Amino acid sequence: MKGTNLGEFEELVLLTIAALVNDAYSVAICDELTKSTGRSAKLGVVHAVLNRLEEKGLVKSKLGEATSTRGGKRKRYFTITNGGRAALIKSKELRDELWSKIPDLILKRI
Amino acid sequence: MKVPSRPTPPGWARRLLRWYCRPDLAEDLEGDLNEYFERNVILKGVRRSKLIYVLDVFKFCRPYTVRKPNFYDLLFQWIMINSYLKLSTRIILRNKLFSSINILGLGISMSVGLLLIGLLSDMNSYDKFHENHDRIYRVISTYKYLDEEESDFASTSLRTGKAIEESIAGIEKIATLYRGFAGDLKSGEKTVPLTGLWANESFFDVFTFAMISGDPSTALKNPFSIVLTEKSAKKLFGDAEPLGKIITHPGNQGNHEFTVTGVIKDVPLFSHMKFDMLASLSTRAITQKESKHEMRWDNIWDAYTYLLLPGNIDLKNLLANLNTISAKENQTIKNTTVKLSLQPLDEIALGKDLNNSIGPVMGSSNVWMIGVLSVIVIVSACFNYTNLSIARSLRRSREVGIRKVVGALRIHVLGQFVVEAVVIALLAVIFSFALLTLVKPHFLSLNDGYREMLKLDLSLEVIVYFILLAFAVGILSGLFPAIFFARVNTIQVLKNISTVRGFRNFTMRKVLIVAQFTISLMFIAATIIGYKHYKHVLAFDLGFDTENVLNIGLAGNKADHLIKELAEMPEVKSVSTSSIITSLGNYWGTNVKYINPQDSAFVNYNFIDEHYLPLHGHKLIAGRNFNSKGTDAVESEVIVNEKILYRFNIATQDPRKAIGEIVTVNGKKMEIIGVVKDFQFGKSIDKEIKEFMFRYSNSLNARYVNAKVLSNDWPATFAKIESAWKKIDDVHPLEATFYNEQIESSYRDFSSRIKVIGMLSFLAVCIATIGLLGMVVFTTETRLKEISIRKVLGANEGNLVVLLSKGFLASLAVAALVSLPATHFFFAKYVLDEYADGAPPALTEMLLGTAMVMFIAFIMIGSHTLHASRANPADVLKNE
Numbered sequence: 009m010k011g012t013n014l015g016e017f018e019e020l021v022l023l024t025i026a027a028l029v030n031d032a033y034s035v036a037i038c039d040e041l042t043k044s045t046g047r048s049a050k051l052g053v054v055h056a057v058l059n060r061l062e063e064k065g066l067v068k069s070k071l072g073e074a075t076s077t078r079g080g081k082r083k084r085y086f087t088i089t090n091g092g093r094a095a096l097i098k099s100k101e102l103r104d105e106l107w108s109k110i111p112d113l114i115l116k117r118i
Numbered sequence: 119m120k121v122p123s124r125p126t127p128p129g130w131a132r133r134l135l136r137w138y139c140r141p142d143l144a145e146d147l148e149g150d151l152n153e154y155f156e157r158n159v160i161l162k163g164v165r166r167s168k169l170i171y172v173l174d175v176f177k178f179c180r181p182y183t184v185r186k187p188n189f190y191d192l193l194f195q196w197i198m199i200n201s202y203l204k205l206s207t208r209i210i211l212r213n214k215l216f217s218s219i220n221i222l223g224l225g226i227s228m229s230v231g232l233l234l235i236g237l238l239s240d241m242n243s244y245d246k247f248h249e250n251h252d253r254i255y256r257v258i259s260t261y262k263y264l265d266e267e268e269s270d271f272a273s274t275s276l277r278t279g280k281a282i283e284e285s286i287a288g289i290e291k292i293a294t295l296y297r298g299f300a301g302d303l304k305s306g307e308k309t310v311p312l313t314g315l316w317a318n319e320s321f322f323d324v325f326t327f328a329m330i331s332g333d334p335s336t337a338l339k340n341p342f343s344i345v346l347t348e349k350s351a352k353k354l355f356g357d358a359e360p361l362g363k364i365i366t367h368p369g370n371q372g373n374h375e376f377t378v379t380g381v382i383k384d385v386p387l388f389s390h391m392k393f394d395m396l397a398s399l400s401t402r403a404i405t406q407k408e409s410k411h412e413m414r415w416d417n418i419w420d421a422y423t424y425l426l427l428p429g430n431i432d433l434k435n436l437l438a439n440l441n442t443i444s445a446k447e448n449q450t451i452k453n454t455t456v457k458l459s460l461q462p463l464d465e466i467a468l469g470k471d472l473n474n475s476i477g478p479v480m481g482s483s484n485v486w487m488i489g490v491l492s493v494i495v496i497v498s499a500c501f502n503y504t505n506l507s508i509a510r511s512l513r514r515s516r517e518v519g520i521r522k523v524v525g526a527l528r529i530h531v532l533g534q535f536v537v538e539a540v541v542i543a544l545l546a547v548i549f550s551f552a553l554l555t556l557v558k559p560h561f562l563s564l565n566d567g568y569r570e571m572l573k574l575d576l577s578l579e580v581i582v583y584f585i586l587l588a589f590a591v592g593i594l595s596g597l598f599p600a601i602f603f604a605r606v607n608t609i610q611v612l613k614n615i616s617t618v619r620g621f622r623n624f625t626m627r628k629v630l631i632v633a634q635f636t637i638s639l640m641f642i643a644a645t646i647i648g649y650k651h652y653k654h655v656l657a658f659d660l661g662f663d664t665e666n667v668l669n670i671g672l673a674g675n676k677a678d679h680l681i682k683e684l685a686e687m688p689e690v691k692s693v694s695t696s697s698i699i700t701s702l703g704n705y706w707g708t709n710v711k712y713i714n715p716q717d718s719a720f721v722n723y724n725f726i727d728e729h730y731l732p733l734h735g736h737k738l739i740a741g742r743n744f745n746s747k748g749t750d751a752v753e754s755e756v757i758v759n760e761k762i763l764y765r766f767n768i769a770t771q772d773p774r775k776a777i778g779e780i781v782t783v784n785g786k787k788m789e790i791i792g793v794v795k796d797f798q799f800g801k802s803i804d805k806e807i808k809e810f811m812f813r814y815s816n817s818l819n820a821r822y823v824n825a826k827v828l829s830n831d832w833p834a835t836f837a838k839i840e841s842a843w844k845k846i847d848d849v850h851p852l853e854a855t856f857y858n859e860q861i862e863s864s865y866r867d868f869s870s871r872i873k874v875i876g877m878l879s880f881l882a883v884c885i886a887t888i889g890l891l892g893m894v895v896f897t898t899e900t901r902l903k904e905i906s907i908r909k910v911l912g913a914n915e916g917n918l919v920v921l922l923s924k925g926f927l928a929s930l931a932v933a934a935l936v937s938l939p940a941t942h943f944f945f946a947k948y949v950l951d952e953y954a955d956g957a958p959p960a961l962t963e964m965l966l967g968t969a970m971v972m973f974i975a976f977i978m979i980g981s982h983t984l985h986a987s988r989a990n991p992a993d994v995l996k997n998e
Contacts, residue, residue, distance in 0.1 A: 034150050051150060052177050059143075059182050071146065077156065079126075081149025 014066075014099055020045065021057050022096055025067055026088050033072070033083040034058060058086060066092035125164045127155045127171040135175045140185050147178060195533055202537035209538060210545075216510065219892040220503050220542050223885045224591060225549035227499035230492040230881060231591075232547075232554045233561060235583045236574040237488065241480060244388045244467030249326040250426055253290075254463040257282070257423040257440070258472060261416075262455045272472040273297075276421040277413050278458065279318070281447060286439045291426040293317065293324035297476065298420055299397045302674065302849060303354060304366040309849045310353045311673075314395035315476075316402055324426045331361050332380025343398040344376040347384045350394040367397075368674075374405065387573060390466045391476045415447040416454045422476055424463070433460065478567045487871070491641075491878045498637055498882055500595035501630045502889035503539060507599035508627060509896040518603050519611035528604040535603055539596020540589055547588035565870040628929050631893065634886040635933035635971070636940075641879030642967040643941040648872040650963060656862060660701050661797025661807075663735030664857035669699050670823045670839075671853035675846055677817040683842035689829040694729035695820030699857070700799040702864040710811070711782040712766035719765055721783075722799060722808065723756075725815035731757070731794070733826050740773035741792030744814040756783060757792040757812040765809050783813070801864065824857075887974060890926065894979050898922055898986040906991035918987035923979040930975055934968050 014022065024040050025032040034055055041049040061067045068089050071082040088096075135151070136144055151174055158167030210217040245251050257278055262268045279294035296316035302309050322334035329337070330348060337345050344365060351360040363378045376397060385392050406412045427436070440458040448455050461469060471481045518531055526534075562569050670680065677695050684690045698704045710721040728744045730736075744755060758781075760773065769775035773793040780787050796807050829835040836854075843852040855863075862869075898905070905918055913921075942961065 034146070035153050051154065051174070052180075055147070055150070055178070056180065056182065077153065078149035079152040081145050081152060083149060084146035 014095055017053075018057055018061060019096070019099060021054065022061060022066060022088065022092055025086050026092075026096065030085070030087075032086045037086070061092070062086075064091075065089060066095055125159055125167075127152065128168055131172045131175045135178070138179055138185060139183050143183055147183070151175070151178075195529070198530060198533060199537065202534050203541065205534065206538040206541045210542065213510075215895060216506055216892065217542065219888050220506065221546045221549055223499040223502045223888045224543055224546035224595070225553060226881050227492075227496045227550075227885055228543075228547055228587060228591060229550035229553040229557060230495050230878065231587050232550055232584055233557065233574070234489055234492045235587065236554075236558075236580060237480075237485065237572065238468075239577070239580050239583065240388070240572045240574060241468045241485065245390055245463050247326060247386055247388070248324075248463065250324070251463050253427050253429060254324060255425045255427060255460045256463060256466060257425065257458055258461050259418045260457040260459065261418060262457075264453050270470070270472050271418055271474045272422065272461075272466075272476060273418055273474040274421055274423045274458065275413075275415050275418045275447075275456065277415055277447065278421070278423045278443075281443045282423070282425070282440070285443060286436065288428060288431060289425050289436075290428055291320040291323040293321045293424040293426070294399060295321070295391070295422040295424070295476070296399060296402065296420055297422070299395070301368050303395075304368075305354045305363060308354060310350070311850060312350050312353075312394040314393040314397065315391070316399045317396045318399040320426075321396065324424050327385070328383040330381045330383060331359075332378075334380065337380035338396060338398040339400070340377075340379075341398055341401045341404050342374060342376045343379040343401075345380040345382060345396040346378060347382055347394055349384050351378075351381045374401070376401075387571070388467075389477075390479070392478075392570075414451070416451045416456060418456055419474060425460075436460070478570055480567075480571060484871075488874060491875065494637055495878055495882050495885065496591060497594075498634050499885045499889075500591060501634050502885060502892065503542070503595035504598045505627050505630050505889060506892045506896065507535070507539075507596070508602055509893060509900075511599075511602065514603065515606045515611050518606045519608045522606070522608040523612070531604040531606075532600045535600035536593055536596045539599070540592030543588040543592030543595070544585075546591075547584055551584065564873050565866060567866075568870075627893070628925070631890065631926075631929045632933045632936070634889060635930055635975075636937040638879065638882040638886045639933060639937035639968055639971060640941045641875065641882045642971065643937065643964045644945070645872065645876040645879045646963045646967050647941070647945050648875060652865065652869055652872055655865060655868070656858075658798070661736075661795060664701075664861065666827055667734065667857040668825045668827050668839075668854050669857055669860060670825065670843075672821055672823060673847060673850040673853065677820045677823055679846045680823055680842065681817060683845065684823070684825050684839070687835070687838055687842075689827050689835045689838075691826040691828055692729055692733050693826075694733045694824045695727045695815075695817040696730055696822050696824060697725035697815065697820060699822055699860060700724055701801065702860055703801050705800070708784045710762070710784075710809075712768060712779075717766070719809060721762065721811055723783075723811045723813050724799075725813050725819065727815065727817045727820065730824065731812070733824060736797065737795040739793045739795055741777040741790070743792060744812075747814060747816060749816045749818045751816070753786065753814060754788055755791045755814055756781065756788045757794055758790055759794050759807075759810045760796045761807060761809045762811060763793065783811075788813075883971060883974075887971075887978065890975055891978050891982070894922075894926065894982045898983060902986060902989065902994050905986055906989065906994040909987070909991045910995070915984065915987045919980060919983045922983035922986065923976075926979050927976070930972055934972065938964060938968060 020041060021037060024037050024044070028036060028040060034051065037058070038049045038051055038054050041054070058067070058069075062069060066089060067086045069084045069086045072085050074080055074082050132148065135148060139147060151171060154174070155167050155171050158170055161167075162170075248254060256272065257274050259271045259274045259278075260268050261271055276294065276296065279292045282289065283292055294317070299316045300311075300313040302311050317338055319336070319339040321338055322329070332345065337343060344367075346354070346360060354360065354365065355363060360378045360381055365376045365378060366373050367376055402412070411417055437460065440460070444456055444458045467480065468482055468485060471479070471483055521531060521534075558574050562572060562574065672680070681693050681695070684693050698706055705722050706724065707720050707722040709718045711718045726744070728746050731738065731743050738757075739760070741757070744757070758776075762768065762781075763771045763773065763776050766781070768779050768781075768790070776790055776793055779790045781790060782788070794812065797810075798807055799810050800808070825839075827835060839854060840852050843854075901922070905922075908918060908921075941964065
């Protein structure tokens with residue numbers, strides 16, 4: 009399966025969902041991404057990624073309550089699943105391991 | 119609650135999103151877009167944010183958002199068909215009036231559609247029996263003389279085939295035909311009159327006519343060869359073997375003997391060319407050797423050229439080559455240009471109207487007329503269905519509401535109503551089929567031409583088209599009510615039926631009624647105007663007397679025997695002879711010059727004897743009639759009409775002084791001995807009277823005998839004349855017709871057109887009236903309670919009738935106001951304008967027709983509303 013590895017943007021979105029905890033819906037994720045990365049995240053792209061993450065079983069979603077904003081339409085809130093958590097931890101471990109292999113000397117020279 | 123002034127995203131984009139997006143994603147996505155929109159309104163303004171919204175809607179159309187076609191739904195629809203059908207039959211049976219009105223109306227209108235389908239399918243099957251029908255093309259000419267208008271001819275010059283053969287490579291075969299091979303063929307004792315064509319040797323390579331005996335590749339090769347159809351061979355030789363037999367054909371320069379080289383199957387009905395026999399074209403090369411006229415480029419009147427092209431030919435290139443040929447050949451003639459173009463064989467029967475067609479043609483304009491009119495009639499019947507269905511909405515919307523509660527989607531309601539309409543249309547098509555079998559013989563007898571050209575037989579293909587027509591009509595008429603009902607708001611319908619105003623679409627229904635009656639009234643007006651014009655044309659004063667004149671075609675016999683026989687009968691007052699019968703669309707003409715040799719005019723003429731002018735009551739303004747002369751006397755005198763004096767300005771246009779002037783007719787000097795008052799020698803619908811002259815010919819050269827007959831017992835007189843004819847000629851049947859009848863039959867096309875329009879207008883009125891009846895019935899039915907209450911409160915019957923019929927009468931009045939001026943304008947401007955001295959559009963008759971329709975409608979409305987208003991209020995009000 010192609011989907012076991014996380015792409016860079018997928019990882020960012022997943023991290024954002026985890027960071028936003030109970031408030032992670034598409035527009036909020038977009039805003040948060042824009043704020044933290046400094047580059048504008050397009051809603052269409054984020055939507056597609058969320059859809060893909062849900063297909064991979066890394067996040068799950070449910071519809072919230074209707075409010076007067078958004079033309080009365082409900083929000084879809086995303087929460088991270090155990091699989092998603094595992095994928096995040098795995099990718100962090102991979103990086104940590106690689107980081108630890110780098111001798112201090114080389115890093116300092118840069 | 120939304121504040122009204124708050125900007126909202128464009129509705130159509132939202133609907134588009136909802137339409138394509140998967141239902142589980144749609145809400146969230148729409149919400150996101152809304153949130154962005156609200157944010158953008160503040161940051162970037164309303165217009166920008168609307169644009170962004172629309173762009174986003176399009177951007178979100180991605181594989182993962184797009185709704186997959188729901189096969190379950192389709193499957194359910196299919197399963198539901200059974201239920202739809204069952205329900206439809208129940209509903210049809212329950213509302214007998216509604217169903218019968220619709221079946222009747224649709225049936226009547228569809229019979230016209232069936233007729234059209236039969237007609238088109240017949241016209242379409244023309245010439246398909248030729249093996250290579252899709253590769254055969256006819257060369258047609260466009261003829262232009264000086265500045266006159268261009269006219270298209272199906273015929274070409276005899277030279278065309280040769281020129282193409284010499285200069286264009288890559289054409290498989292060229293068939294050249296020449297018309298006018300006809301006459302009395304003699305074989306031994308037998309004489310049989312036959313008509314046919316001259317054809318060159320490739321005829322059978324291009325066309326597929328099954329040969330019974332003889333060799334198709336050589337049958338038409340040698341001069342004086344003849345190929346007979348089975349029927350004509352039987353006529354000539356009975357059961358004897360015709361091959362190799364000699365047949366004598368009387369030509370202009372003496373008899374020729376032809377050898378029978380082949381016998382073919384009879385020409386199928388669906389062939390655009392019809393013939394009894396074919397003679398080899400190479401014969402003409404011998405018999406017409408001296409004729410300079412034969413091969414001239416501008417002699418395009420009698421020859422036909424057909425090309426058999428290889429499948430892969432470049433038509434554009436071929437056309438360019440044809441243009442080169444005509445450009446080259448046009449230099450050989452003066453004042454005239456002839457352009458060539460191609461017409462596929464498959465398009466001949468239904469193609470554009472051409473002059474000089476080789477056989478009888480329907481003419482696309484005729485087909486178009488019938489087509490357009492029948493579509494109008496069918497649409498009018500569809501209006502009925504739509505109208506009545508919506509009128510019943512009050513009753514049926516509750517049913518729809520319950521269906522929806524039980525779980526029907528919009529598409530299911532839609533399906534139910536469309537299926538209902540299609541079922542009714544299918545029932546109607548059965549009815550209309552029965553109607554068609556009744557109407558068919560009448561239609562075919564409308565015009566003699568139709569019977570020679572059409573079968574209107576059933577084939578599998580035609581039946582499939584009939585059923586398709588029924589489906590189309592059903593869907594067309596059922597779709598609007600279906601959409602209407604699918605939109606019904608479930609809660610409203612079930613909570614309080616009176617809030618669903620069945621009359622919400624009242625305006626639309628009124629418009630439909632008005633449209634229907636406008637159409638019917640226009641049809642009626644057109645019929646009346648056409649009929650009046652027809653009568654006017656027939657009663658047209660031609661300028662001479664045609665009453666009781668019997669014209670007898672001589673069929674090649676000498677006139678003197680017949681004249682002698684006729685003169686002995688007491689009923690025959692006088693007898694004359696002529697070369698043509700004028701005023702029927704027959705023309706003979708030649709060039710005439712006066713003093714100036716450069717100034718020549720084309721003048722029509724008729725060869726007559728000395729009795730012709732008095733018999734026909736022509737008025738001589740000046741001069742005298744012809745004197746009797748011998749057969750071999752040199753022609754030296756003419757009698758001209760006034761127009762010739764104007765044309766050449768002879769003797770300052772004074773008839774008396776013109777006597778004795780000399781004109782040159784076809785190179786011969788002739789003296790004007792008389793001036794006859796102008797008369798219409800063309801068809802009376804021709805624009806104006808032109809130049810004409812009478813030339814003298816002894817009765818021995820005549821082609822017709824004109825006899826003035828007065829009799830009290832026509833059958834006996836006719837029998838006498840017939841027995842006299844038998845003595846002279848026992849081969850040809852007597853061809854004697856009264857002049858007036860001949861004039862009438864020369865307008866046969868015209869009269870059959872009027873009959874078709876008349877028939878259609880009758881149908882249109884029937885349909886509109888039936889529809890109106892249905893509307894009146896349903897309106898009064900739904901207002902029955904109101905009527906009763908009014909009555910209880912003291913309204914009398916008169917008040918109620920006025921109340922109920924007011925709306926309908928207003929609609930009719932509007933229809934009349936729209937249709938009368940429109941028809942009047944249309945006819946005055948486009949149709950009658952083409953005729954000289956056309957009858958003035960018949961305003962009084964049109965008003966009469968309108969009044970008649972109004973009267974019928976009024977009787978219907980009145981009787982029904984009266985019936986409703988007489989109902990006992992107690993009966994109505996007690997069952998609440």
